[in-house]
Amino acid sequence: MPQKKIGVFVCHCGINIASVVQIEELVKRLQESSGVYYATDYKYMCSEPGQASIRDAIKEKELDGIVVACCSPSLHELTFRRTSSSVDLNPYLCEIANIREHCSWVHSDSTLATEKAQEIIETIVEKVRLDEALDPIKVPVNKRAMVIGGGISGIQSALDIADSGYPVILVEREAAIGGHMAELSDTFLTLEKSSELLSAKQREVSVHSNIQLLTYSEVEDLDGYVGNFKATIKKKAKMVDWDKCDGCGKCIAVCPVKVPFDQEHPLGKENAIYLPLLEAGPKRVVIDKGICQHFSGECSECQTACPKSAIHFDEQDETLEEEIGAVVVATGYSMYPKDRIGEYGVDGCEDVIDGLQFERMLAAWERGEGPLRRPSDGKTPRDVVFVQCSGSRDPEHAMPYCSRICCMYTVKEAMVYRKAVPDGQAYVFYIDIRTGGKGCEEFTQGGIADNRLIYMRGKVSKLYREGDKVVVWGVDTLMGKKVEIAADLVVLATATVPSPGAKELAQRLKVSADDYGFFQEVHPKLRPVESPTAGIFLSGAARAPMDIPESIMHASGAASKVLALFSQDDISHEPIVAFVDEDYCSGCGVCVETCPYGARELQGRKRVAKVIEVLCQGCGACIAACPNGACQQRNFQAEQCLYMLDAAL
Amino acid sequence: MKVSYYPGCTLKDKTTNLDDSTKAAAEALDIDMVELPEWTCCGATHPLTEEKIINLVPQIRILSNVRTEGNDSVTTTCAFCYNTLKRANKAVIDDPIKRQRMNAFLKDDKRIPEYDKETVYDFKEYNGETKVVHFLEILRDTIGFETLSNRVTKKLEGLKVAPYYGCQLLRPPEEVDLDDPENPSILEDFLRSLGCEVVNFPFKSECCGSYLSLSAPDAATRASHTILRSALKNGAEAVTLSCPLCYYNMDKRQDNILKLYADFSTVPVFFFTQLLALALGVDESVMGWNKHHIDPTPLLKEKGFLS
Amino acid sequence: MRAVISTRQVRSEFVARVQDLSGQDLLGCYQCGKCSAGCPMTEEMDIIPSQVIRLSQLGQEEDVLNCKTIWLCATCYQCGTRCPKGIDFSKIAEALRYLGMGKEKEVCGPNHIPTEIIAEAPQQALVSTFRKQGL
């Protein structure tokens, strides 16, 4: 191989480098150095004139490689590589010698610093001498997305992607989509009915030709990488033939399994066989195998009762494999179990409920199912006490964070309650009223004033049954007195926590969840809808507690990230990756175990290892681990490194 | 099992019925319980200031003496003694500085500086080795309530008892760690094993006013009344507890309660060990019924537990 | 009813003493009032426990050492058990009583208790009272 013509460009960085390193002397020595064909300097290499001087030199001197001696490569490597490629010099033949952070900033002796700068540069010249011209690795993008979770945020992400013309699989583990919105009564700020807002969206999903809806399904596994994932999805057996079932409900009436009122059961599940609250679609029942007594005992009541012979207990779960290019996680939230707050757990007292249970009660009243009734004895509650921050902001016993949505839904629930029970009185215990969203403070203050809501600043310490009342021991810190209220109903604004199974799902998707189980973003400020794994995005309350408008914003944000990915036919990947010299590889598989990114595998028949280049991050772990020296890394090959060491020492 | 017994001062004077019934019940259950020799006051209320660690010395001296006796645990029934012994022990385990200073003190303990230049007795450093167990814990964890229920000779069937914990048995939970501070069950399970009917009531771990009984008697009267009224409302015929001070406030103070709350009707208060001894068929002389202000014997006779 | 607040109060020797004696970080309290809501003795108190903490946070030594509340705390630990921030008010009350006793604020020593009560009261009540309230 003929000797490469290598040019060196020394930057003064104003006085940052030049005040310590003797530039003139350095350039003179470089000009005399054996591997250097051309050397020059400039005050600011990264400035346009500086870059122009590099371009000109590359052309005029016909350089085959360059070294820019300047600041850290994390700042300007990309800049100078672009400069090189603009005059047709392969960007991987341009390298940075860091003589600022590694030299001038940390030394004061000018003579020694100049010597060190020279050594650093000569080391990098050795690297460039053996660098290969490389091209970025291209990977095709599979332009089909999978959204996990069919709450409002999952629905919105799916619709946005589908509307842009790309196919979407929407995976929901319950039998119907809608998530918690399906349980709500009126929603702030407009007091529109949640079910009406939702059913329009549900209808859009069900008729959209680009959306494949998989209800009663869960993602079991995810393999692959951005643009090229493979998902394993389990379709749980519904045990009911939906072509035959007409939703008459005779089966529900005979089912002996009762799901307790206070257990979280979205979608109107009251028995083991139930009618999911799918406002838009046709009414069809499903069986929850986990609680159905056919599987734990003998029961077949519903099968006998069904006039259409639609129930098949032998239906089996089905497993699907789907290929997709991007994933949106929208698995939402659930409520902190109220019985874990010992001092509010009044021996199973049914009249202490959480906010979602109250939503279901209010929604039933709105649907015209009779006056508002409290769970224990069906009496209409006249005095209702709301307890905010139940389990939130409590680092000692429960969740340390603010759940964000409860201040708003509490005032809303109190307002709807006053509509339902015009002569009722609502009391709200709060520590702070946190209603910072657009229009939220106005909504709250208006609601308090118009509905004569009594807000009391302070926490509740104890609840207990006395007669048919629930006595509330609270405090009003503004009055400076302990407060006792005999209530008919107590509504706890329990903390918002991740949906059950979120941590396990995070593991299966190989993304991270925080200590509580909320999905973790790459950067909380700058990249809030991206998971650290390329191609997996986050939407809605799965990431943090949030209300519907915010969930929709996040959902559209996540969708736009998916669309940005889909706007490219292929994505490029850094070519500085590992490769295998098959002649030396013994197929021992050490590299496969070592690679933290799953980028190594053994080729079946040949019994030699291979690198899945798109997954390789160029970390070098396999290269160090290989006992045969068969693994090498592009532009960091063993020989190259030895020459570099020679130059440095 | 072999265990040291620390009665505490009140049991040797005002509530000998608690002391006697505890010892008799232990004997009936074949617990080898030996009263610690030459014990001193434990300090009663646990010292709460970080600086005054001299107030931890009595507790630690007691605990280290248990070891000198060749035992590895000490039991007590008084909730105050239990609270401060257990917490002082934890302080010595958790805090190396307190541990060091405590040992320096104990080392000098029996030495008379004018005469003894050196420590004359065999001093062994104390690092929190002694286990502090409430007598209820022995019943729950060592004997087991099921076994206990089998050993009961006189089932107290039909006796409706409200279990009262008070403050010192349960709190602070991370130091005392006897049971769930909000929903305890040890007394309930105990009562059930004797055959009693458990009366659940919301004030079982509210404070009776404690030692404020002396400086603010009306406050203690009010607090005790709230508790007893709630127990009665929920159907209690009797209340059971383990603390001599709670006992004073709830039994003796019923006079004061009657003066302030005319509609109040009195209710007998038992130490849990009295019910235990009764159910184990122990000789009645240990019960000291005559020490009660509200005489419990009519109720016991009515139920057929006394003749 | 007016309080002047400056570093003289909020960083006073008094604030530091209360924190050292009690081992509690006064500003860790976010004034939710849960301690007061569950306290069995509020009926007799002149200010509620969370107000005692507030006054201490702000270095209002006079007011806080003159309140009745610190002498009416029964040390039942209900407040600290339920405090969401892990603040033990009973320790703060003890620190304040200690500082109060230093100023010869004896609330209940042997001379305050009638002899017939001394004769019938359990020993543990006497010892506790004298340790917490006077002597």
Ligand SMILES: Cc1cc2nc3c(=O)[nH]c(=O)nc-3n(C[C@H](O)[C@H](O)[C@H](O)COP(=O)(O)OP(=O)(O)OC[C@H]3O[C@@H](n4cnc5c(N)ncnc54)[C@H](O)[C@@H]3O)c2cc1C
């Ligand atoms: C009491 C109460 C009242 C409220 N009132 C209002 C209001 O008035 N206005 C307002 O704006 N907001 C309100 N909210 C907030 C609102 O409920 C949320 O903002 C919204 O539901 C978030 O939507 P989501 O899709 O992110 O999550 P969710 O609604 O929780 O939906 C998540 C979906 O994902 C599914 N899922 C979970 N895990 C998996 C899995 N592993 N695989 C497949 N599917 C999975 C779930 O079954 C569910 O269908 C209220 C909240 C509460 C608690």
Ligand code: SF4
């Ligand atoms: S009884 Fe049969 S037809 Fe009717 S809802 Fe049930 S499964 Fe469907």
Ligand code: SF4
């Ligand atoms: S949103 Fe309001 S009620 Fe909910 S945790 Fe935050 S402050 Fe408490």
Ligand code: SF4
């Ligand atoms: S409960 Fe804790 S945080 Fe709340 S006011 Fe009392 S001490 Fe402060």
Ligand code: SF4
């Ligand atoms: S320890 Fe004192 S302040 Fe705390 S709850 Fe008990 S009596 Fe009230």
